Every structure is written in structure tokens, then in C-alpha cells.
Amino acid sequence: MKRSRPLKRKTKRSEPKRQDTEGVDLRSIDDDPVVQGILTAISQKRLKPGAKLGEDKLAAAFGTTRIHIRQALAHLASRKVVMQIPNRGAFVYRPSWEEAQDIFAARRIIETATVAAAIDRLDRSGKAELKAHMELEAQHDRNDRWASLSLTAEFHILVAKLGGNRVLLDMSRELMLRTSLAIATFEQPGEPDCSPDAHPDIGALILARDKAGAIDAMRHHLEEMEQRIRPQQDKDEVDELTAIFREIGARARAAG
Ligand SMILES: [Zn+2]
Structure with a gap:
């Protein structure tokens, strides 16, 4: 019974300390424009795995300080989106082949759950939101590749949102x-993550409250996506990696 009070006070007491001198509020670092900008560029595949994220260039691009950039990069590193290498700086994270397979395995679990929950909770406003998004995808000019890449990701996030579980929504994001x-990393860069024809089917099955059908369609969509990646990296990617780790490798040899 007494539990809620101290917890509340503790939160209140610690929060003001998180405001640092650069004006970055760590409580809302996910909404930070630098964090958001880098996440958008990655989801639109403008920033590729292994790409260097130079603090000076980013500070100039965002019109902010290096300290602010460093905080944003540290946060993104904690989310496995950025890798920080001592003395080399920050790079867009490059998953291993095993990790790529784990990501798809996790999606199969999470998204069969979110699509089922979306159907359970589907109400008038949820239906309208889903229909509006499907309309957007259908009407979208496929020549506008960047926007279309974001739209296909948003379909999955919308399904998770309609499911109503915030934890699953965060995991989906x-x-x-x-x-x-x-x-x-494991397919041709610049390709969309989703095959464009799958979403209308999944959306229609959700609207029809066909749970078994929607789960099946989502699972099939994810399987198709996973089949497009291959463990072999092409030469350019290997060269890029070589460049990234050259200095570190040399140092490791020198130290040993
Ligand atoms: Zn999709």
C-alpha cells in the first residue's frame, strides 16, 4: 500500500538532474531531433550499415553541439542502431547474419501477436485509421522511394498500435x-523492406476480422521478406568493413 508514494517521489527528485547544460532532456531523448533524424535516415536506407556518423558533420547538419550529437549517438548505440568503436567513432550498426535471422524470428512472434490483438481491439476509429493508411500506400507514387520506404514500415507499426499494447508497440518500432x-546489410541496398502487394491482403483480413487468415498472411509476408536476404555479403560491403576495422586490427596486432 505504501509502495506508490516513494516511487513517485523518487521519480520527481531525479528528473530535474537529467536536464543537462546543452538543453537535452534525457527523459525524451527518443523525441530528440538528432535521434529522430538518424532513425528516419536509417529506416529510409539513406544511411547504410557501416556508414560513419562523424560528430562534426552531424553537428553542422543539425545545427547543434558535438555534446548533443554524442548524447544522441550514445542513446542510439543503446538501441543497437549505432555502434561506437573506441578511437574510431560511431557507425550505423551492421547486424551479423545470426542476428538478422533472430530479428525475423522475433518479428514472427511479435507480429502474429500484434495482428491478433489488432483484430480483437478493432473499433470504428481503428478501422478508419487502417483504411486511411492502406489508401495512402495504394495511392503512393512509387517513384518517391524514400517516402514509400517509410510508409511500408508504418503499416507494421500501425498494426502494433491498433493492438493496444505499448510494450509490443515499442518492440515493433x-x-x-x-x-x-x-x-x-544482406540484400541489395535501396530495396524496400516489404513487398508492396502483401499489405492490402493483410489489411483486408484485419478489417474482415479473419484472425487465422491475417496471422497466416502476416507470417507469409515476413517469410517472403526473410527469403530475400542471403548470408553472403557482396564485395563492396566487405571492403567497407575492412576499412572500418583496419585501424583497430592494426592496433590489436601491435598490442599483442
Ligand atoms: Zn510489410
Whole structure:
């Protein structure tokens, strides 16, 4: 019975300390424009796995300080979107082949759950939101590749949102980003994550409250996506990796 009070006070007491001198509020770092900008660029595949994220260039691009950039990069590293290498800086995260497979395995579990929950909770406003999104995808000019890449990711996030579980929604957001990194690493860059024809089917099955059908369609969609990635990396990617780790490798040899 007494539990809620101290917890509340503790939160209140610690929060003001999190405001740092650069004006970055760590409680809302996910909404930070630098964090959001980098996440968008990754989900749109403009920033590719292994790409260097130079603090000076980012500070200039966002019109902010290096300290602010460093905090944003540290946060993104904690979310497995950025990798930080001592003395080399920050890079867009490049998942291993095993990790790429784990990402798809996790999506199969999470998204069969979110699609079922979306059907259970589907109400008038949820239906309208889903229909509006499907309309957007259908009407979208496929030549506008960047926007279309974001739209297909948003379909999956919308399904999770309609499911009403915030934890699953957060996990879905993270998995969408990690999927983009996995596909960009193990498939041709610039390709969309989703096959464009799958969403109308899944959407229609959700609207028809056909739970078994929708789960099946989602599972099939994810399987198709996973089949497009291959363990072999092409030469360019290997060269890029070589460049990233050259200095570290040399140092490791020197130290040993
Ligand atoms: Zn999709």
C-alpha cells in the first residue's frame, strides 16, 4: 500500500538532474531531433550499415553541439542502431547474419501477436485509421522511394498500435529499424523492406476480422521478406568493413 508514494517521489527528485547544460532532456531523448533524424535516415536506407556518423558533420547538419550529437549517438548505440568503436567513432550498426535471422524470428512472434490483438481491439476509429493508411500506400507514387520506404514500415507499426499494447508497440518500432539494417546489410541496398502487394491482403483480413487468415498472411509476408536476404555479403560491403576495422586490427596486432 505504501509502495506508490516513494516511487513517485523518487521519480520527481531525479528528473530535474537529467536536464543537462546543452538543453537535452534525457527523459525524451527518443523525441530528440538528432535521434529522430538518424532513425528516419536509417529506416529510409539513406544511411547504410557501416556508414560513419562523424560528430562534426552531424553537428553542422543539425545545427547543434558535438555534446548533443554524442548524447544522441550514445542513446542510439543503446538501441543497437549505432555502434561506437573506441578511437574510431560511431557507425550505423551492421547486424551479423545470426542476428538478422533472430530479428525475423522475433518479428514472427511479435507480429502474429500484434495482428491478433489488432483484430480483437478493432473499433470504428481503428478501422478508419487502417483504411486511411492502406489508401495512402495504394495511392503512393512509387517513384518517391524514400517516402514509400517509410510508409511500408508504418503499416507494421500501425498494426502494433491498433493492438493496444505499448510494450509490443515499442518492440515493433525497434524491430522495424533492425529489419531495415538487416535487409540493407544482406540484400541489395535501396530495396524496400516489404513487398508492396502483401499489405492490402493483410489489411483486408484485419478489417474482415479473419484472425487465422491475417496471422497466416502476416507470417507469409515476413517469410517472403526473410527469403530475400542471403548470408553472403557482396564485395563492396566487405571492403567497407575492412576499412572500418583496419585501424583497430592494426592496433590489436601491435598490442599483442
Ligand atoms: Zn510489410
